[in-house]
Amino acid sequence: MPVMRNIGTLYQCLDEGGQGDVQPIDDAALVWYGERITWVGKETDLPTDGVDGLDDGEAHNAGGYIVMPGLIDCHTHLAFGGWREDEFAMRCKGASYLDIAKQGGGIMKTVGQTREASEDELFDHASIHRWFMRCFGVTTVECKSGYGLTVADELKLLRVYKQLAESEDQPGRIVATLLGAHVVPPEFKGNRTGYLDLLCEELVPRVAEEGLARFNDVFVEQGAFTPDEARRVLECGVRHGLTPKLHVDQLRDGGGAELAAEVGAVSADHLEYTSDNGIAAMAEAGVVAVTLPMASLMLRQPPLDARRFIDAGVPVAVATDFNPGSAPCHYLPWSMSLACMMNYMTPCEALKGATTYAAKALALDGQVGSLKPGMRADFIRCFIPSVELWFVQMAPSYIGDVYIAGKQMLRSRGMKEGEGRDA
Ligand code: NIG
Ligand code: FE
Numbered sequence: 001m002p003v004m005r006n007i008g009t010l011y012q013c014l015d016e017g018g019q020g021d022v023q024p025i026d027d028a029a030l031v032w033y034g035e036r037i038t039w040v041g042k043e044t045d046l047p048t049d050g051v052d053g054l055d056d057g058e059a060h061n062a063g064g065y066i067v068m069p070g071l072i073d074c075h076t077h078l079a080f081g082g083w084r085e086d087e088f089a090m091r092c093k094g095a096s097y098l099d100i101a102k103q104g105g106g107i108m109k110t111v112g113q114t115r116e117a118s119e120d121e122l123f124d125h126a127s128i129h130r131w132f133m134r135c136f137g138v139t140t141v142e143c144k145s146g147y148g149l150t151v152a153d154e155l156k157l158l159r160v161y162k163q164l165a166e167s168e169d170q171p172g173r174i175v176a177t178l179l180g181a182h183v184v185p186p187e188f189k190g191n192r193t194g195y196l197d198l199l200c201e202e203l204v205p206r207v208a209e210e211g212l213a214r215f216n217d218v219f220v221e222q223g224a225f226t227p228d229e230a231r232r233v234l235e236c237g238v239r240h241g242l243t244p245k246l247h248v249d250q251l252r253d254g255g256g257a258e259l260a261a262e263v264g265a266v267s268a269d270h271l272e273y274t275s276d277n278g279i280a281a282m283a284e285a286g287v288v289a290v291t292l293p294m295a296s297l298m299l300r301q302p303p304l305d306a307r308r309f310i311d312a313g314v315p316v317a318v319a320t321d322f323n324p325g326s327a328p329c330h331y332l333p334w335s336m337s338l339a340c341m342m343n344y345m346t347p348c349e350a351l352k353g354a355t356t357y358a359a360k361a362l363a364l365d366g367q368v369g370s371l372k373p374g375m376r377a378d379f380i381r382c383f384i385p386s387v388e389l390w391f392v393q394m395a396p397s398y399i400g401d402v403y404i405a406g407k408q409m410l411r412s413r414g415m416k417e418g419e420g421r422d423a
Contacts, residue, residue: 001033002406003030003060005060007030007043008064008066008385009067009385010028010067011023011066011068011351011387013352013370013371014372019315019352020346020349021348022348022351027042028042034377035376036373036375036377037376037379039373040371040372060401065385065400066385066386066387067371067379067381068351068379069368069380070172070379070380071137071140071354072139072141072358072359073140073330073332074140074290074319074362075267075320075361076322077143077322077323078129078141078161078164079114079161080125081114081115081122081147082109082117082324084110084324084328085328087105091298096299096300106325109325114147114148115148119156122156126164127169129330130170130172131170134171134402135399135410136330137332137380137402138172139378140173140175140358140368141172142177142361143161144176144177145158145177146217149185158176158213162176171409172409175362178203178242179247181199181219181224183225184225196229196232199233200233204240207242208242214363215362216243216245218230218234218244220246220249220254222252224247227256230246230263231259231263243265244260244263244264245269246265246268246269249271249272249273249278250273253275256268256271257274257277257279258277260282261285266360266362266363268289269289269290269292269321273302276312279308279314280312282312288361289304289316289317290317290361291339291343291353293335293339293343294329297338299326304343305344306339306349310345315356318335318339319361320332333398333399336350337350340391340392347390347392351387356369377403378404378405379403380400380402382399383398383399
């Protein structure tokens, strides 16, 4: 069995304990066999019997640095046609999300460009970003559709994700989410019910039948969908085996958190304007809150105060919201730093948010996001002695080795025994 020794600190990130309890073990070792972790503990306690055939030949030496679960980006819009960098310049001069949408920008602009793109073009583009994400330690990525908004174009996006999930060149887990209810497309202007009928009668059944998505998401906002419309789409998804997720309370309090609790959503995301009642409802129903600080920063929204959620007992996950307009950055560790600076989370809380609780936001808890026997051997090593120092420096270069299902996917320069302790 392969063993990684000489780990300065191993962050277990177990589900138990609160948001900030990442269960660090100093001077640790990690053993795995095939795709699964088999042993975690202090190196001095490494069993000499019981863990048969520890394979020092493979010499996975952590060099005294830190090891943690592979990061999980639980909210992205990975596949899309075209960027909207022109909107960045507009926003720098003070334009708002709705100002930009009124001038033909925003989601609808990407919808046009995505409809024009072929499945192969979308796949190539998504693959590049998936590759970068892995270099930044991300081993599981949730990916939404939502830029097609016709049956054919939504299926095209979801097939890109299926191809990515099955690609041997693109190791790591992909979790697909249908976001057919992102906005009402122009061809249904004045006929919102017609679009909802299309979603419920054609798209959702088709996606479920082809097994193209695990989750069903709706953007509840002025200019997108009302809570009643969302309820209809989400209930239809549930009948077809798709679990609800929601984009809510991003630009104002639209009662989205309460809706998430009512429909049994696995997560509610954005939440900048969520009320105390909404938070209490999420706590009661066990809905994970997903904070997307890059989008708050980019749109100049008042950031979510994670303390309100954590104090109420709501687990807070951290993700990028990677998309071509409001969060065009695939770098999850930067989002984790921002969660510390903007959402009032400690570095350990942000770490748990992008591992344990991100897995929960994808109903993958018990499989990935923690380092303990039985979990998938997805883990990373970073060239830094603590998560605190990593997140305060915001430097991507600290990502070292990335292991997915026990295989070393990204290998940093070799580190010899004892090296790196003082770096
Ligand atoms: O999560 N909030 C709605 N949807 C996306 C926006 C994507 C875009 O701007 O293209 C989001 O931020
Ligand atoms: Fe989003």
